[in-house]
Amino acid sequence: MFASRRKQTISGKNIIKNIKRIKPAKARKVIRRFHFLIEKRRNICEYLEIEISDNDEVRNAKNINAFLSKVPLSKKEYNTGRNHKERQKDIEEKLLHIDNKATSEKWNTNELILCLGYVMKEIELEGGLENYQMASQIGQDTNRGGDSSGILIKWMKELGRSKDNEMNALEIGSLSVKNKISTSGIFNPVIRIDLNNLNNDKGIIRQDFMKRPLPGNNEGKFDLISCSLVLNFVPTPLERGQMCERFTKFLKTEGYLFVVLPLPCISNSRYMNAEIFKSLMSTLGYNQLKYHEANKVCYFLFQRQNDEGKANKKQFYKKLKVRDGPKMNNFSIILPQ
Numbered sequence: 001m002f003a004s005r006r007k008q009t010i011s012g013k014n015i016i017k018n019i020k021r022i023k024p025a026k027a028r029k030v031i032r033r034f035h036f037l038i039e040k041r042r043n044i045c046e047y048l049e050i051e052i053s054d055n056d057e058v059r060n061a062k063n064i065n066a067f068l069s070k071v072p073l074s075k076k077e078y079n080t081g082r083n084h085k086e087r088q089k090d091i092e093e094k095l096l097h098i099d100n101k102a103t104s105e106k107w108n109t110n111e112l113i114l115c116l117g118y119v120m121k122e123i124e125l126e127g128g129l130e131n132y133q134m135a136s137q138i139g140q141d142t143n144r145g146g147d148s149s150g151i152l153i154k155w156m157k158e159l160g161r162s163k164d165n166e167m168n169a170l171e172i173g174s175l176s177v178k179n180k181i182s183t184s185g186i187f188n189p190v191i192r193i194d195l196n197n198l199n200n201d202k203g204i205i206r207q208d209f210m211k212r213p214l215p216g217n218n219e220g221k222f223d224l225i226s227c228s229l230v231l232n233f234v235p236t237p238l239e240r241g242q243m244c245e246r247f248t249k250f251l252k253t254e255g256y257l258f259v260v261l262p263l264p265c266i267s268n269s270r271y272m273n274a275e276i277f278k279s280l281m282s283t284l285g286y287n288q289l290k291y292h293e294a295n296k297v298c299y300f301l302f303q304r305q306n307d308e309g310k311a312n313k314k315q316f317y318k319k320l321k322v323r324d325g326p327k328m329n330n331f332s333i334i335l336p337q
């Protein structure tokens, strides 16, 4: 048990301190809860897109309380005559029912904002993200068939790439310095960044890729960008599109882009499939070299072309439904106009 060594957040929730003490079953539970939270954040952001999707206050966890205090109605509604546990139960119940615009009932904006605050608090202030990152490290071993960069290295070798090519890499959303991308020797140096700095002292820089300073010249660019299970983490379709556009600014011509997504983003979304993603990346100037579907995730390897994409970007300015079904999700990517 790791109970006696628990580190706690200000609100008293537990943060997993020692990764070696988490059992795989516990790790899976933490991962499932976190995916639930980011799915709900995505759903609520989609509902409230006009009002708050570009609102930094919602993104910035430290301002969540300040943000909620600006919504007096919802605060009042939930504070009056209810104790904390009841409120929590009520919100959890609501979260279960908030799914997507197409199928769910009409939600009151204040209720949604309150639920968003609740979700964001757990993600950012109550150890949700930290626990998830810890659990994901276990997950890399047990939950989804291991370190995703294993397939990247296999593909690089198939493409005839080796240590001799002297390639550098940027790993976005890095949780470990021991993954194959770092240990194969093909990429050197590997610059690892992540929103959080769990392993800062071990060579992972705390940085938001969307705020990373642009390289001044080609020397500052990379031969490879790895973005494994990160795009699905980004809350809104437009921000995902902005991230896809931004890759190009950091990639040398003919550089590689390795993207990993949870399989349902591709296999079970109303707005996305492997062909659409390939075609979206093609409009941004990428050629798809490899694709592989595993049980839970799918892997893409793209190469940046000499010229900008020629295809029509306009088709990706809004999401287009390609299929429908009751249990489908709404994962999508929208390019900025």
Ligand SMILES: C[S@@+](CC[C@H](N)C(=O)[O-])C[C@H]1O[C@@H](n2cnc3c(N)ncnc32)[C@H](O)[C@@H]1O
Pocket (backbone or CB within 6 Å): 133, 136, 140, 148, 172, 173, 174, 175, 193, 194, 195, 196, 207, 208, 209, 210, 227, 228, 229, 230, 233, 234, 260
């Ligand atoms: C599921 S983890 C993926 C970890 C690892 N790459 C893997 O494949 O297992 C997603 C990570 O992406 C990071 N992330 C999300 N958006 C980011 C951004 N804009 N810049 C840097 N890291 C980001 C999160 O902090 C989180 O640690």
